[in-house]
Amino acid sequence: MASSHAHTHLVVEGVQPVQILTGLAAAAFVLIGAIGLLRTGTNLFDDTRMTAYGLTLNPPRSWIYLGLGLLGLVEAFTSLTARAFCWFLFGGCGLLFVWGLVLNGMIAGNPPPWPGDPLGLTISDGWWHLGAAVVGLLIAIHPARKAIYLGSDRISRTRHRHERAPSVTTVPARPLELGQPHAP
Numbered sequence: 001m002a003s004s005h006a007h008t009h010l011v012v013e014g015v016q017p018v019q020i021l022t023g024l025a026a027a028a029f030v031l032i033g034a035i036g037l038l039r040t041g042t043n044l045f046d047d048t049r050m051t052a053y054g055l056t057l058n059p060p061r062s063w064i065y066l067g068l069g070l071l072g073l074v075e076a077f078t079s080l081t082a083r084a085f086c087w088f089l090f091g092g093c094g095l096l097f098v099w100g101l102v103l104n105g106m107i108a109g110n111p112p113p114w115p116g117d118p119l120g121l122t123i124s125d126g127w128w129h130l131g132a133a134v135v136g137l138l139i140a141i142h143p144a145r146k147a148i149y150l151g152s153d154r155i156s157r158t159r160h161r162h163e164r165a166p167s168v169t170t171v172p173a174r175p176l177e178l179g180q181p182h183a184p
Helices: 017-040 059-075 079-103 123-140
Strands: 009-012 050-052 055-057 146-149
Touching (some): 017 050, 055 059, 055 123
Antiparallel strands (some): 009 146, 050 055
């Protein structure tokens, strides 16, 4: 007996929610970086700091946020690169959270003096970085919107966005029994 699923195709279609969410998160980083640079200046070695909503900004961190945001806006064009950016955001902000706890003596009883603190991390910054890491993780694991094509229809990449394939259907509500054909 031939399987009725021999011609089933599962395809990720259209602009994915992960791309939109990555673009929004990246735009927030661009905004934070731009505000930080406007308020503290652009000199990387200047110790000018400002605090907004508990987030301390200085020129090096403002440049990092601006660069991260611009990278995120570029990466938001495809679903794969948007997810990769969010995994990078999760890892980077998670490391900044832990490193800020170490530098401020929350984890280590005697904070290490040798690396210094060029980013000026504070405890409240750590909570912002933890929040950004969680947002990055949630966006990265967000499920993709997919379409299932049944039958012998070929998937055409040249199809216009406003056209729908004639055999697009949803996943059956109940699981298929093994050995029994699925009736469309």
